[in-house]
């Protein structure tokens with residue numbers, strides 16, 4: 409798989425996914441992604457995207473100012 413922007417080969421990496429919402433900031437640590445070494449663009453597969461969405465939906469209801477969770481803890 410290549411970067412859509414610069415066609416660079418993507419490398420598999422664990423990243424921190426940050427969501428900035430009006431009421432809360434959610435940080436999900438250790439999310440498996442494919443990252444472009446050139447421009448830093450991050451790509452997630454379908455399953456990971458669904459998991460991220462699920463985690464965010466759960467956490468934003470808590471309305472804590474900053475929430476930091478581990479991806480692996482949430483999907484296990």
Ligand SMILES: [Zn+2]
Nearest residue numbers: 411414444447
């Ligand atoms: Zn790129």
